[in-house]
Amino acid sequence: MWRSTTCLRVKTAKRVLGRLAQDKGAASSSKAALKSGRTVLATQRAYYSTNTTPRWASAATALKSTPRHLSDDRSEASTSSILDLPTSRIDDRQVIIGWDPHTYSRYHHIWLRDHCRCSECFHPVTKQRLVNTFEIPPGVKPVHVESRADGLEVKWPSSRPHTSFYPWSWLQQNSYDPHLAREPPQEKILWGAKILQSPPTVTYEEAMAEDDRGLFKWLSNVEKFGFCFITGVPPTPEATEQLSCRIGFIRETQYGRFWDFTSDLAKGDTAYTTMALGAHTDTTYFTDPCGLQLFHLLSHTDGSGGATLLVDGFYVASILKELHPDAYDILSRVPVPAHAAGEASALYTPTPRLGYPVLRHQGEELIQVRWNNDDRSVMSHLEPSMVEAWYDAIRKWYALLTSADSEFWVQLSPGTAVVVDNHRVLHGRSAFDGKRRMCGAYIGIDEYRSKLAILSERFAPDSVVHETAAYASVNGRSIWNPAL
Numbered sequence: 405m406w407r408s409t410t411c412l413r414v415k416t417a418k419r420v421l422g423r424l425a426q427d428k429g430a431a432s433s434s435k436a437a438l439k440s441g442r443t444v445l446a447t448q449r450a451y452y453s454t455n456t457t458p459r460w461a462s463a464a465t466a467l468k469s470t471p472r473h474l475s476d477d478r479s480e481a482s483t484s485s486i487l488d489l490p491t492s493r494i495d496d497r498q499v500i501i502g503w504d505p506h507t508y509s510r511y512h513h514i515w516l517r518d519h520c521r522c523s524e525c526f527h528p529v530t531k532q533r534l535v536n537t538f539e540i541p542p543g544v545k546p547v548h549v550e551s552r553a554d555g556l557e558v559k560w561p562s563s564r565p566h567t568s569f570y571p572w573s574w575l576q577q578n579s580y581d582p583h584l585a586r587e588p589p590q591e592k593i594l595w596g597a598k599i600l601q602s603p604p605t606v607t608y609e610e611a612m613a614e615d616d617r618g619l620f621k622w623l624s625n626v627e628k629f630g631f632c633f634i635t636g637v638p639p640t641p642e643a644t645e646q647l648s649c650r651i652g653f654i655r656e657t658q659y660g661r662f663w664d665f666t667s668d669l670a671k672g673d674t675a676y677t678t679m680a681l682g683a684h685t686d687t688t689y690f691t692d693p694c695g696l697q698l699f700h701l702l703s704h705t706d707g708s709g710g711a712t713l714l715v716d717g718f719y720v721a722s723i724l725k726e727l728h729p730d731a732y733d734i735l736s737r738v739p740v741p742a743h744a745a746g747e748a749s750a751l752y753t754p755t756p757r758l759g760y761p762v763l764r765h766q767g768e769e770l771i772q773v774r775w776n777n778d779d780r781s782v783m784s785h786l787e788p789s790m791v792e793a794w795y796d797a798i799r800k801w802y803a804l805l806t807s808a809d810s811e812f813w814v815q816l817s818p819g820t821a822v823v824v825d826n827h828r829v830l831h832g833r834s835a836f837d838g839k840r841r842m843c844g845a846y847i848g849i850d851e852y853r854s855k856l857a858i859l860s861e862r863f864a865p866d867s868v869v870h871e872t873a874a875y876a877s878v879n880g881r882s883i884w885n886p887a888l
């Protein structure tokens with residue numbers, strides 16, 4: 405039944421998290437345990453449920469004509485129903501939904517009224533709020549709530565009667581008191597050197613195919629692994645530029661829009677030399693570093709060397725957190741200023757001027773790695789007592805970043821392009837001689853995420869979109885899309 409499904413989902417998450425804790429314990433006691441090529445980011449996977457169709461969704465069709473009336477029911481015990489729908493009741497300040505006898509979510513009246521998605525309150529085409537939030541009385545309170553088969557119906561007091569409706573799956577997804585398990589957009593797979601056995605790859609044909617399925621496969625690989633090879637690309641700047649544009653607008657920088665260059669130091673940056681480059685992320689001196697980087701070796705004549713280095717920053721961060729939690733904490737808190745100053749016509753620094761930490765988080769979740777020791781500016785903002793600890797922390801980070809377990813080396817040849825998530829995967833190269841011609845482009849992280857989101861809507865809709873699409877889609881997009 406529905407109730408047990410929810411319980412199971414919560415319990416499963418706890419079990420997986422518990423197992424992760426045990427795994428972490430084992431890993432801490434032995435570095436060898438961390439030498440696995442691929443590590444699933446279990447904290448994210450824990451929230452993921454393949455059974456994304458809750459009971460109420462399947463019951464909805466059959467039971468639509470027989471809604472359950474619970475509006476004035478103040479008794480939490482009165483949940484017996486053959487329908488097994490979530491219960492609903494009105495409190496002084498909140499509406500309380502009982503998912504099962506032990507799990508309740510509370511939604512403030514003002515919150516529910518503000519999130520009404522009827523066509524008067526939310527434009528079904530533009531997906532923009534129409535309700536005037538500031539005209540809602542602070543003490544607004546529903547006169548009636550009702551558990552329907554597919555969601556909660558709420559009637560508001562008004563000179564003009566107003567009824568709101570919220571799908572169950574949307575309410576659960578957005579439950580904030582308490583926060584309930586949510587699906588992450590994608591499961592990330594952390595990797596080390598062993599990724600070379602089967603690196604994520606799509607063909608040029610797939611990436612360019614009109615039906616966009618191959619593009620979805622490509623970007624899903626980038627989301628999971630932080631990079632993806634594209635094979636069979638014609639070794640020309642034109643074909644590579646077309647490939648880049650499949651993802652989104654190219655982001656123009658001081659290096660140009662689509663770059664096509666040789667090692668001539670034309671742009672006042674070590675990237676334009678034949679020197680070896682350690683693993684780094686690009687444009688650490690931007691407030692918003694470039695999101696994706698696509699590059700393609702077009703030719704290499706009269707010489708050798710120049711192997712490509714890729715390192716999963718999230719993987720290395722996960723090891724640092726296990727082995728040196730204090731160092732991880734320092735890299736997560738201390739901002740690092742940076743600059744690009746090699747050209748007379750440009751002098752870039754991030755805003756705020758002190759920059760951002762190496763490891764950036766949203767809540768507990770690591771969302772961005774920003775690391776280029778060569779572009780670092782003066783560290784004059786450290787507390788005197790922190791100076792040695794900070795150097796110790798970056799030394800530990802560097803040791804893990806450059807360990808054989810982390811480094812994925814690959815000799816690219818004309819015809820194979822690579823796209824790298826510059827907010828996660830670091831790149832570098834070995835020194836070379838001879839003449840190399842490279843081309844490539846940056847694509848903003850927002851353009852990439854937008855493209856992935858619309859492809860996910862089409863090819864892998866999440867449970868809320870899936871359950872509400874039939875009756876709530878306008879112009880192909882559900883008004884209950886979790887992004888809104």
Ligand SMILES: [Zn+2]
Nearest residue numbers: 520522524525
């Ligand atoms: Zn409304």
